[in-house]
Amino acid sequence: MDITSWNADELRTSFCLAMSNMYRKEVPLYGDLLRIVQEVDASVSNRNGQSPDDLPPRYHLERHGAIRLGSDHELRVIRRLFSILGMRPVGYYDLRIVNFPLHATAFRPTAAESLDKNPFRVFVSVLRKDLVSPRLRGIVEDALCKRELFTPRLLELLDRAEDGEIMTSQDGKELITESLKIFRWHSESVVHIEDYLHLKKEHMMIADIVCFPSAHINHLTPRTLDIDLVQSEMVKQGLPAKERIEGPPSRQCPILLRQTSFKALEEQVNFHGGVAGTHTARFGEVEQRGAAVTAKGRALYDACLHSALADTSRDPDDALKVAFSKYPDTWPELHDLGLVYYRYSATELGLKSARPNGRTGRPKKTLKDLLREELVKYEPITYEDFLPLSAAGIFKSNLGDGNVQAVNEEDVGGLGQLEEGLGCKVADHYELYDALQKESIQNCERDLNVEIVIGW
Structure with a gap:
């Protein structure tokens, strides 16, 4: 692999596989989830007169991860790393709409050829310190100053790659090894337990971001052909599945994204000063991706979703089905009405x-x-992006933080702030x-x- 810029698609796939292996060792239930997804997809394929080998190659590799960062410096370096892996920041997610003091973007490939090879995505959210209580900002700043997510060797490799130096296959292996250190779980906290509890009381997300020496990946999500069947299999096989699937209801013509998960693990943590405690952060998510909708299609989706959220007279799943009965559910209709790409x-x-x-x-x-x-x-065209309300539903059900309530609040410079941190549009x-x-x-x-x- 003695080429100036490496092969981004191959490097991204190697990185994705290495991360999956790491996460499987850290979270054994993730391996159980992968097995269930493989069994379900094989069953669905057989039912359709096919085998899993008939699926496009991307299905067997497809994952998305999620991390949370604490500063513009961390965001800028992550952007540099993902750029080498052929991933661009796509979409702005103002997570204040679900009362999270964060905003986010998703790094992913954008070219058709790269998406077909491996559409690996990472949802990257960043703490908005202006939304943290002034009395806690000092703790936040002090804790973030105590950590460095990126090793000197990783930074050296990024510099060399960006300068156009000839990079070898060994350099590629080193890049992956050094990069994984960013995402690895550490059971050691960089703060005293009292500070952790203060930050947790303010918001669980703040504690998760600030109190640990890495940007530990909090889930690594495979894609399935039938998320309803995966959900029932998780329950049947004793995984601690969340109660309901997030996103649109089951349809003949799937759109956007449906997600579910097993609930977050309670991790043993040694806090600064040798005090033992626990933290809840990582969980196992699975998704079913449907069609990408146009702006017109998304407006109709949002109208249906808000109608369902406002319908308190029905069970949430029943309210979704009633609301989405207004959304056309045949491919010719969706095509002719301009609702789907x-x-x-x-x-x-x-x-x-x-x-x-x-x-x-x-x-x-x-x-x-x-x-x-x-x-x-x-x-x-497959939807490659995310739905903030669905993601928040996953987070809150795992973190025990109540129900999701959409807040209609105008963004005030959030996108510009994120782009300034990224150093790009x-x-x-x-x-x-x-x-x-x-x-x-x-x-x-x-x-x-x-x-x-x-x-x-």
Whole structure:
């Protein structure tokens, strides 16, 4: 691997596998969760007349992790690391809407080819110190000053890679080894237990971020084909599953993201001064990903979700089903109403009837006509991002912090603050999905040697 910038896709996959192995050793129940997901996916595949080997390669690698950081310095270095792994910050999540003193972005690949190889994502939230009580800010600053997440060797490797030096496969292995130290769990706290309890009383998230020497990964999430079946299997096999699945209800045409988890572990911790105690942070999450929705589709989703949250006369799951009955649930409807992003491709019939490339001039064809004539087909683009209310529902059920209540509060400079910490702009996920859709249409134009008119 003697190339100037490494192969980001290969390096990301190696990093993801190494992190999964580390987390499995730290949290044995994670291994049980992976086994359940594999069994469920095999069962679903067999039911559909397929085998798990028929699934796209990304299914067997796909994970997302989550970490929490305490400073702009930590955020900036994490951005540098993930950039080398081919991951960009996508989307801004103002977690004040669920009363968390944090905001976040998700690092992930953005190109279609990289997503197909391994769409590894890390949801990175950062403490907003301006939302911490003034009486506790001194404790926060002192504790964060006592830790350094990044080893000198890691920083040296990042510098060399960014300077365009020739990097070897051994350098890549070292980068992964040094990077894992950022995410490893430590049972030692950098604060006295009294300070920990003060910070925990303010907010559990503040204590989790501030009181430990690493940005320990708090979950590593596999993707499944049937999250309802995984949920029932977790209960059946004795895993401490949370009570309900977060996100939209089960549908014929899955959209966005559904998540569930087993509940957080109570970790033994040695606090500063030799006092023993416990901390609750890490849990096992699983997700089922559906189609990426357009801005119009998301507005309808949000309206349905808020209708369900406001319906206190029904069980929450029943309220969701009633509210989402207004959301179309066939792929043609979702397509024709412009609610979902799609990837278009030429059919075998289309390729057989394509005009020879040597001929000058390309006829204009509407996308509608190409679909009607079965020269082009479509499939939904996978949603690669996150839902703050669903994530908060997972966090709060694990941390024992009550019910999620959405707070409609205007953002005041949060995105600019996060981007300043990152040292770069945050990508807009709608623009990314739109670009993937347009790229697929351009591929159809090339393959069929026509000019495609989008209008209906």
